[in-house]
Amino acid sequence: MSIDKFKDKFKEEASDNINDLENALLELEKNTTNKDLIERVFRAMHSLKGGGAMFGFTALSEFTHNLETLYDKVRNGLKVIDRKILDITFEAADHMKSLLADELMTNNEIKTKHKQLAANIESLISDDTQTDVIPKSGSSSESSIKTYYIYFEPNPDIFANGTNPLYLIDELNSLGNCKVFAHFNKIPPIDEIDINKCYTYWEILLATSTDENSIADVFIFVEDQCKLEIDEVADNDITIHADFIHAITRLAIEKKDVGIVEIKNLIKKLKLNANVALAELNEPEKRIESSKVKETTISSIRVSSIKLDQMMNLVSELVTTQARLTLFAEKTNNTELNAIVENMQKLSRQIRDNAFDIVLIPIETMLIRFQRLVRDLSQELKKNVVFEAIGAETELDKTIIETLTDPILHILRNCLDHGIELPEVRKKLGKPEQGKIILKSFYSGTNVHIQIIDDGAGIDPEKIRKKAIQKGIISENDELSDTEIFDLVFMPGFSTAENVTDVSGRGVGMDVVKRNINELRGDVVVDSEINKGTTLTIRLPLTLSIIDGLLVRIDNDLYVIPLSVVNKIHVVDHDSISSKFNNLIVLDGVQYSFFVLRNELGYKSEPPKTERLILVSYETGLVGLVVDEVFGENQAVLKSLGKLYKNQALISGATILGDGTVALVLDTNKMIKKFSKNSEIIN
Amino acid sequence: MEKTIYIADDSAVTRMFITNIVKDVPSVKIFEFTNGEEVVTAIKRKIPDLLILDSVMPIKDGLSVLKELKDLNFNLPIIFCTADIQSTTKEKAIQLGISEFVNKPIQKDIIFDKVNMLLNL
Ligand SMILES: [Mg+2]
Numbered sequence: 001m002s003i004d005k006f007k008d009k010f011k012e013e014a015s016d017n018i019n020d021l022e023n024a025l026l027e028l029e030k031n032t033t034n035k036d037l038i039e040r041v042f043r044a045m046h047s048l049k050g051g052g053a054m055f056g057f058t059a060l061s062e063f064t065h066n067l068e069t070l071y072d073k074v075r076n077g078l079k080v081i082d083r084k085i086l087d088i089t090f091e092a093a094d095h096m097k098s099l100l101a102d103e104l105m106t107n108n109e110i111k112t113k114h115k116q117l118a119a120n121i122e123s124l125i126s127d128d129t130q131t132d133v134i135p136k137s138g139s140s141s142e143s144s145i146k147t148y149y150i151y152f153e154p155n156p157d158i159f160a161n162g163t164n165p166l167y168l169i170d171e172l173n174s175l176g177n178c179k180v181f182a183h184f185n186k187i188p189p190i191d192e193i194d195i196n197k198c199y200t201y202w203e204i205l206l207a208t209s210t211d212e213n214s215i216a217d218v219f220i221f222v223e224d225q226c227k228l229e230i231d232e233v234a235d236n237d238i239t240i241h242a243d244f245i246h247a248i249t250r251l252a253i254e255k256k257d258v259g260i261v262e263i264k265n266l267i268k269k270l271k272l273n274a275n276v277a278l279a280e281l282n283e284p285e286k287r288i289e290s291s292k293v294k295e296t297t298i299s300s301i302r303v304s305s306i307k308l309d310q311m312m313n314l315v316s317e318l319v320t321t322q323a324r325l326t327l328f329a330e331k332t333n334n335t336e337l338n339a340i341v342e343n344m345q346k347l348s349r350q351i352r353d354n355a356f357d358i359v360l361i362p363i364e365t366m367l368i369r370f371q372r373l374v375r376d377l378s379q380e381l382k383k384n385v386v387f388e389a390i391g392a393e394t395e396l397d398k399t400i401i402e403t404l405t406d407p408i409l410h411i412l413r414n415c416l417d418h419g420i421e422l423p424e425v426r427k428k429l430g431k432p433e434q435g436k437i438i439l440k441s442f443y444s445g446t447n448v449h450i451q452i453i454d455d456g457a458g459i460d461p462e463k464i465r466k467k468a469i470q471k472g473i474i475s476e477n478d479e480l481s482d483t484e485i486f487d488l489v490f491m492p493g494f495s496t497a498e499n500v501t502d503v504s505g506r507g508v509g510m511d512v513v514k515r516n517i518n519e520l521r522g523d524v525v526v527d528s529e530i531n532k533g534t535t536l537t538i539r540l541p542l543t544l545s546i547i548d549g550l551l552v553r554i555d556n557d558l559y560v561i562p563l564s565v566v567n568k569i570h571v572v573d574h575d576s577i578s579s580k581f582n583n584l585i586v587l588d589g590v591q592y593s594f595f596v597l598r599n600e601l602g603y604k605s606e607p608p609k610t611e612r613l614i615l616v617s618y619e620t621g622l623v624g625l626v627v628d629e630v631f632g633e634n635q636a637v638l639k640s641l642g643k644l645y646k647n648q649a650l651i652s653g654a655t656i657l658g659d660g661t662v663a664l665v666l667d668t669n670k671m672i673k674k675f676s677k678n679s680e681i682i683n
Numbered sequence: 684m685e686k687t688i689y690i691a692d693d694s695a696v697t698r699m700f701i702t703n704i705v706k707d708v709p710s711v712k713i714f715e716f717t718n719g720e721e722v723v724t725a726i727k728r729k730i731p732d733l734l735i736l737d738s739v740m741p742i743k744d745g746l747s748v749l750k751e752l753k754d755l756n757f758n759l760p761i762i763f764c765t766a767d768i769q770s771t772t773k774e775k776a777i778q779l780g781i782s783e784f785v786n787k788p789i790q791k792d793i794i795f796d797k798v799n800m801l802l803n804l
Contacts, residue, residue, distance in 0.1 A: 006696060006699070043693075043739055047693065047694050050788065054787065065768070170778075
C-alpha cells in the first residue's frame with residue numbers, strides 16, 4: 001500500500017478527529033470542568049499529533065503537540081478552561097483544517113496564522129495567571145487543591161511485607177501533582193548492602209484535591225512499618241511555582257532531607273500561601289456528572305463516497321434492467337421464468353431499499369458547522385444566542401445534505417444578523433436577553449422538513465411590500481396575502497436589510513438559497529410574526545435518485561407521476577370533462593379542480609374517448625390530473641435532464657424504462673402551481 | 684503454527700499502518716481492536732501470541748489495560764506504542780511488564796523487527 005493511500009486515510013480520520021474536537025469544545029463551553037470532555041479534547045489532539053507525525057503532516061503534528069501539552073495541564077488540574085483557552089482552541093481547530101488541506105503551508109495567510117496561533121498557545125501554556133474563568137453551569141461541590149508535605153521512610157525490611165514502596169509513590173502521583181525527592185544517604189557502603197532491604201526514604205510534595213485521610217489510605221498496609229508524616233503546607237498548588245521547586249530541589253540535594261520546617265519557611269518567604277485567587281482557579285479532581293457525553297463504540301465502517309456513488313449507479317442500472325426483464329418475461333408467458341423474475345424483482349427492490357438506506361445520513365453531521373457559526377457570529381455581533389437542534393437524527397440523502405449545508409448556513413447568518421435582536425433591545429421588548437435559534441427536522445410522508453425557527457424581530461410584511469413595490473417586483477395595486485408577501489423575500493435582488501452588513505450581505509441572497517433548495521426538488525417557505533420571530537421551512541424529498549412512480553401516457557409520450565402524491569384514479573369521459581365549466585368536477589360527491597394535461601402541455605392530437613383522472617395531493621388538497629392512459633406502477637431511476645433544461649419547472653427528471661424508452665418524471669406540485677396561476681382557479 | 688496478534692489502537696489509519704507492516708510476518712493472524720476494553724475482553728477469551736498496544740485510547744487506555752492484565756496474571760509479550768508527552772507513561776508501562784516499547788510515530792523497520800523477535804521467528 002502506498003503512503004499516499006495512508007495519507008488520504010489519515011486525512012479522513014483527522015477531519016473526524018477535528019469534528020469530534022469541535023463537538024467536545026462546544027459541549028465544554030457549557031460545562032468547563034467536565035473531565036470526560038477534557039479527555040476527549042486531549043485525545044483528539046493526541047491522535048492528530050501522533051498520526052500527523054506518522055503520515056508526514058509535520059506542521060499539524062507540531063501544532064497539535066503544543067495543544068496536547070496545554071490540555072494535559074488542564075486534565076491534570078494545572079489549568080482551567082477559560083474563555084481564552086476555548087477561543088484559541090476553536091481557532092486552532094479551524095487552522096488544523098487548513099493544515100490538512102495545505103500541509104506545507106504554501107499559502108502565506110495560513111503560514112502567518114500558524115505562527116501567530118502557535119505563539120499564542122505557547123504563551124498560554126507558560127502563563128500561570130488566568131482570568132476570565134467561565135462560570136460552570138450546573139452545581140458541583142467545590143473543593144480546591146491543597147499542597148501536602150509527606151515524609152515517608154519505610155522500615156528496611158518492608159519488601160518482606162510484599163510492598164514495593166515505589167507503587168505507593170506512584171499512587172500518590174495519581175492523586176494530583178506530585179514532586180518526589182528521594183534520599184539515598186542511608187544506603188550503606190556497597191559491601192554491606194542487603195538487597196532484600198530498603199534504604200531509601202522520600203519527601204513528597206503533593207498538590208491534590210483529595211483530603212489528608214485519602215492520602216493516608218495509600219499507606220494503610222504499611223502504617224506500622226514506616227515513619228509517615230502528612231501535613232498540609234499550602235492552600236493551593238505550589239508545585240507549579242518553578243522557583244519554589246527549584247529552591248527545594250537545591251535543598252534536597254544539599255541536605256539529607258529538607259524537613260517540614262524548612263519547606264514552610266520557604267513557602268512563607270515566597271508568599272505562596274493564601275493565594276486565594278489561584279486556589280480558586282484550580283478545579284477539583286472530582287468527577288462531575290456528565291450530561292450526555294457518551295463514548296460511542298465503533299460499529300460502523302468507512303466507505304468512500306465515490307464507492308457509494310458507484311454502488312448507487314449500479315443499483316440504478318439493476319433496477320432498470322430488472323424492469324426490462326420483467327417486461328420481457330411477461331411476454332413469454334413462461335410461468336417458470338415469470339416465477340423466477342418475480343423473485344428477482346423482490347430482491348432487487350430490497351437491494352434498492354438497502355442501498356438507498358446506506359446513502360442516508362443524519363442531519364446531525366451538519367450540526368457542528370451550524371453551532372460554530374452561531375457561536376462565532378453571535379460573539380462577533382455581540383448578541384446572546386443559543387442554538388438548539390431537534391430531530392437531528394433525521395436522515396437524508398447525502399447529496400442533499402452536502403448541498404444543503406451552505407443554504408442553511410446562509411439562513412442562520414440572516415437569523416443572527418437581522419432576526420435576533422441585541423440583548424438590550426430584547427430586554428426592552430420584554431423578551432429574554434438570550435435569543436434562540438432552533439433547527440427542527442422531522443419526516444412527513446416521503447419528505448423531510450427542516451425548520452429554522454428564531455425568536456427574533458420577525459419580518460414586517462408591510463416593509464417587504466413597500467420594498468417590492470419600490471424595486472418594481474410588484475405593483476401598488478397588487479393584492480397579496482402574507483404568505484405571498486413573505487415569498488417575495490426569495491425574489492432575485494431582494495434584500496430586506498436596511499443596510500447590507502458584512503455578515504449576510506456578502507455572497508448569496510435568499511434567491512440563491514431558494515434556487516439551491518429547488519434544485520434538490522425541495523421547497524422553502526417563510527412564516528413570520530413581528531417581534532415573535534421567523535420560521536423558515538425547507539421541505540425536501542428523502543432521496544434524489546429513485547422514486548416509485550405511476551407510469552402514464554399522454555398522446556405518444558410516457559410520463560411518470562411520483563406514487564407518493566397519487567391518491568386515486570378515476571375513469572372519465574372526455575366529453576364530460578371538456579364540458580366542465582371552470583375545470584371543476586364532482587367525483588364521489590366531492591368537488592375537485594382538475595387539469596387536462598394534454599391541453600396544458602400543448603398536445604394538439606385528438607384525445608381518446610375515455611381518459612383517466614388521477615387525484616394527486618397538492619398543498620391545498622386533492623387536484624385532478626387527466627391523462628390518456630395509466631399503465632401502472634414503475635420504479636423510476638431518476639436521471640437529471642442536464643443543464644439546458646435546468647430552469648424548467650414541470651419536469652423533475654427523466655427515467656429510462658425497461659424497453660429503453662424515455663419517460664419524463666412530472667413534478668406535480670410545481671406543475672399545478674404553474675397551471676393554476678395561468679387559469680387562476682386554485683388559490 | 685499460526686500466531687495470533689492483537690492490535691489495539693483507536694486510530695483506524697494507525698491500525699491499518701501496523702497491520703500492513705505486520706502482515707508480512709509469516710503465518711500470522713491479526714485482530715484489530717479500537718479501545719482497551721475491547722482488547723481485554725478478547726484477551727480473556729484467547730490470549731494472543733503478541734499484543735501491540737496503544738497508549739491513549741478512549742474508554743480504557745493502554746496503561747489501564749496493562750494494569751488489568753497484570754492483575755489478572757496474564758503473561759504475554761506486549762509492544763507498547765506511545766506518543767505520550769508524559770515520560771512517566773513509559774516508566775509505568777515498563778513497571779507493568781511490557782516487553783518492548785515503540786515510540787510514535789511508528790517506524791516500519793523497528794516494529795517489524797520487534798514483532799519478529801517477540802514471536803521467536
Ligand atoms: Mg491513540
